[in-house]
Amino acid sequence: MSGTLNPRQLAALRQAAEWLCQLNSGEAQASDHAAWQRWHDAAPDNAWAWLQAERLQNRVASTTHPSTARVLNLTAENRRSSRRRVIKAGAVLLGVTALGTVSYPQTSRLGWLADYRSGVGEQRRLRLQNGTTVHLNTDTALDVEETGGQPRLFLRQGEIMVDVPEQQQCQVQTRHGLIDAQHCRFSVRLFDSGARLDVHAGQARATLPSGQSLTLSQAQGCRFDDQRFGAIEALASGSDAWDKGLIIANGQRLGHFIAELSRYRPGWLRCAPEVAQLSLSGTFRLDDTEQVLRAVTSALPVRLERRTRYWVTVVGA
Incomplete structure (x- = not known):
């Protein structure tokens, strides 16, 4: 093997x-x-x-x-x-x-x-000793170390939203780099080949293993790996909607929307290439992905092709 x-x-x-x-x-x-x-x-x-x-x-x-x-x-x-x-x-x-x-x-x-984890489709909230709140998104694993009044989080997989109160600070360690923040609301998501930092309020600094660092301000995001930073991007409206249990599409490609939705349900959910370019808009609740799929089939000329309960493909109607 x-x-x-x-x-x-x-x-x-x-x-x-x-x-x-x-x-x-x-x-x-x-x-x-x-x-x-x-x-x-x-x-x-x-x-x-x-x-x-x-x-x-x-x-x-x-x-x-x-x-x-x-x-x-x-x-x-x-x-x-x-x-x-x-x-x-x-x-x-x-x-x-x-x-x-x-x-x-x-x-x-x-x-x-990990010390804390969420299952597929599950979200969890933690409150740390210094008042920092951490929201674990779907399929997330997190270790927490609280010493000296400054929490240090070790993100193993998935995505977290961190809200650091005034006069407090917090660090998030990933395998691609370290994130430092004071009085800031930010999210960190791990991918197979890198990580992404989005800052929703305040400022946060990411530092790579080489020592290279980058500071992001409110409404900015950046993808990075352990070698380099990508381009700084303006955050799209609703990029933090998952923190409220929602997923928002504003003229979004159906293929991208379905890929994001698949994170919140077990099994295999994909979009056929022939309908992936269709545009979708709307606000949907993440706690009922079946209802979201029904709404998609009502809004667009698509249908669901089911091989099993856990193997679903969105195809042309």
Whole structure:
């Protein structure tokens, strides 16, 4: 097996880690075992991930390495540990010990190890000790460190909106650079190949690993990676609408709109090329993506082609 796992395998490993911890907790019921069997049989990736879990158990049973034994004891001996701590231990073992294909630094950035996370289509709000509020958008993973009165956030995946009150400051660390802000409202979004900083009020500074920095003011945004900054752009009206549970299209290409909407629902949602250039306008609620799709089919000459509940394509009517 190669050293790079695809997203389905990573998701299956996370789920296998959860099942490993649950079934070995000493509290699993017959219904839990039945639910595990349904999950195991639902997809080849699930069966593969569980095989890694079984290999892990066999390997650990014969190992005497103290650090490995200490982590396993979280499930066997320390039943009072929080569920999140136990799942984190199982995930580390699956990602590092069982597979040997993902290094610890890489595994430590994966979403399931984060202090806070939101599922697909879920949003969460946090209030930090200095009054800073953090809004996690869909499918987001975040670590929080609060020392010395200045919170430091580690964005592992997804997108956050940060609102820093007067006379306070906050830092957001990503794998592409560090963002510093005082009395500012800003959002940070991670992509596969970079990140984006949007400033909605005040000013924020992004600094790359090389030391190169860029300060953005209100209504400005910029995409960057660990090597360079892109062009500074003026923010479009409604670019922060997700913070209010909305998605706004102002003459937007349908293909782009559907790509954004797909972030908020599980499965596969895409737009066929022949209708991707259609223009869409409107304000829609993110908590009901099915209603949004119905509104799109009413407004434009398109229909939904469904292969399964989780595989939907917007095509010409």
